[in-house]
Amino acid sequence: MGKNYTQMKYISLNDKNHKVSFEDAVVRGLAPGKALYFPEEIPNLPKGFFQNLNKHSKEEIALEAIKPFVGDEINKNGLQRILKKTLDFEFPVVPISENTGTLELFHGPTLAFKDVGAGFMAGCLGHFVKKGNLGKITVLVATSGDTGGAVAKGFLGVEGIDVVILYPKGKVSEIQEKQLTTLGQNITALEVNGNFDDCQDMVKKAFSDSEIGEKRQLTSANSINVARWLPQMFYYFFAYKQLAEKEQKLVFSVPSGNFGNICAGMLAKKMGLPIDHFIASNNENNVVTRYLKSQKYLSKPSVQTISNAMDVGNPSNFVRILELFNNEFKPLSNQLSSYSYSDEETRKAIKKVKEKYDYVMDPHGAVGYLGLQEFLAENPDYYGIFLETAHPVKFLETVEKVISEKVEIPVSIKEVMNKEKKSIEISDYAELKEFLMQ
Numbered sequence: 001m002g003k004n005y006t007q008m009k010y011i012s013l014n015d016k017n018h019k020v021s022f023e024d025a026v027v028r029g030l031a032p033g034k035a036l037y038f039p040e041e042i043p044n045l046p047k048g049f050f051q052n053l054n055k056h057s058k059e060e061i062a063l064e065a066i067k068p069f070v071g072d073e074i075n076k077n078g079l080q081r082i083l084k085k086t087l088d089f090e091f092p093v094v095p096i097s098e099n100t101g102t103l104e105l106f107h108g109p110t111l112a113f114k115d116v117g118a119g120f121m122a123g124c125l126g127h128f129v130k131k132g133n134l135g136k137i138t139v140l141v142a143t144s145g146d147t148g149g150a151v152a153k154g155f156l157g158v159e160g161i162d163v164v165i166l167y168p169k170g171k172v173s174e175i176q177e178k179q180l181t182t183l184g185q186n187i188t189a190l191e192v193n194g195n196f197d198d199c200q201d202m203v204k205k206a207f208s209d210s211e212i213g214e215k216r217q218l219t220s221a222n223s224i225n226v227a228r229w230l231p232q233m234f235y236y237f238f239a240y241k242q243l244a245e246k247e248q249k250l251v252f253s254v255p256s257g258n259f260g261n262i263c264a265g266m267l268a269k270k271m272g273l274p275i276d277h278f279i280a281s282n283n284e285n286n287v288v289t290r291y292l293k294s295q296k297y298l299s300k301p302s303v304q305t306i307s308n309a310m311d312v313g314n315p316s317n318f319v320r321i322l323e324l325f326n327n328e329f330k331p332l333s334n335q336l337s338s339y340s341y342s343d344e345e346t347r348k349a350i351k352k353v354k355e356k357y358d359y360v361m362d363p364h365g366a367v368g369y370l371g372l373q374e375f376l377a378e379n380p381d382y383y384g385i386f387l388e389t390a391h392p393v394k395f396l397e398t399v400e401k402v403i404s405e406k407v408e409i410p411v412s413i414k415e416v417m418n419k420e421k422k423s424i425e426i427s428d429y430a431e432l433k434e435f436l437m438q
């Protein structure tokens with residue numbers, strides 16, 4: 001039997017003596033000095049649990065996986081309620097070829113994999129606000145495309161919480177922009193003259209600004225927040241449940257930007273989920289691909305690509321990945337490969353997979369597909385899954401041009417496209433501060 005965790009502590013990755021409860025980690029978002037929180041202990045789930053995954057519903061699997069991280073800070077009924085609401089859609093593995101399948105993570109309300117993390121965090125934060133005397137909370141979030149829409153939808157109308165989304169002007173798709181600028185109520189969108197890294201830096205800076213801290217209680221809904229990051233591990237359990245019959249070794253290719261998703265998968269492996277290898281598939285924002293080649297981590301300002309949600313120059317979660325491996329390069333590089341692709345290669349992959357397998361990938365999934373094929377070419381004894389992290393309709397212009405076909409637009413997207421965009425333009429941190437100090 002696994003250990004019974006009643007209270008998991010979260011340490012700061014800058015100072016392991018700084019420890020807080022799950023609630024504190026969620027409410028604060030970031031530890032002092034812009035550091036990330038990390039679970040003090042990684043639980044081991046019992047072997048029997050993995051052997052019997054296919055006997056359990058997705059809500060039961062998620063409950064077992066997340067319970068040790070939440071402890072008794074949210075009771076079982078409360079956690080079940082949050083999970084039921086969060087996981088109210090499917091996570092199918094779709095076979096593509098003999099040795100390749102895709103895990104479709106885009107069946108949620110905003111057609112992006114972020115819906116799970118956003119829904120779970122909104123549920124947890126809503127629970128803590130309701131039960132305690134926390135006062136009003138402002139959720140700050142930086143987005144390169146998809147997080148913003150998912151967080152906006154997940155937190156819409158949640159009492160006691162205001163959401164402020166920063167997104168880079170002109171660098172998100174039309175649908176993504178509509179999803180994060182049209183909801184109103186407790187959601188405000190700030191359109192930043194800059195790139196995603198500028199947005200993410202401003203958000204992190206606001207956390208260490210004591211004047212803002214006196215005026216507003218801030219937290220983050222990016223994957224730096226443990227309640228946004230941890231539930232992303234569910235995907236790997238759900239995929240494994242559908243793959244239990246496969247006898248080959250198993251590899252996951254994860255289109256990566258801020259590296260929260262792949263890091264959650266590696267956490268699931270550490271908890272006992274039998275995954276053999278991971279691939280971080282990158283567009284030209286490839287700091288981790290370069291790190292694995294050179295052992296030197298040299299971040300660069302992000303460049304704009306057609307897989308825009310991965311246009312991240314300095315991924316927040318890479319420090320968590322290093323922590324999972326005690327900062328040792330060898331064991332990390334044994335478990336993780338990484339490749340990087342240009343937009344041209346991404347377009348060609350979308351076209352090829354449509355023609356050969358009649359499957360339409362979005363640009364992010366296509367980068368994942370390319371990474372997987374490169375790995376499988378050298379490791380033919382594996383079965384590979386690439387994650388389809390967003391619905392192709394979110395990148396309509398790119399995808400339709402490449403496949404020379406119309407993509408059917410779901411009703412929810414048609415509705416959002418007819419709404420009016422409302423945003424406030426800002427250019428620097430001073431303007432963000434002015435807004436937050438109002």
Ligand SMILES: Cc1ncc(COP(=O)(O)O)c(C=O)c1O
Pocket residue numbers: 112113114145146147223255256257258259260261262309310364389390
């Ligand atoms: C569609 C899509 N794919 C991939 C990613 C990269 O995920 P991560 O930041 O967890 O690496 C994102 C955003 O982060 C995304 O929105």
Ligand SMILES: N[C@@H](CCOP(=O)(O)O)C(=O)O
Pocket residue numbers: 142143144145146147148221222223224257258260309310316
């Ligand atoms: N790709 C993301 C960037 C932020 O990632 P997060 O997981 O840390 O929120 C996006 O779509 O905004």
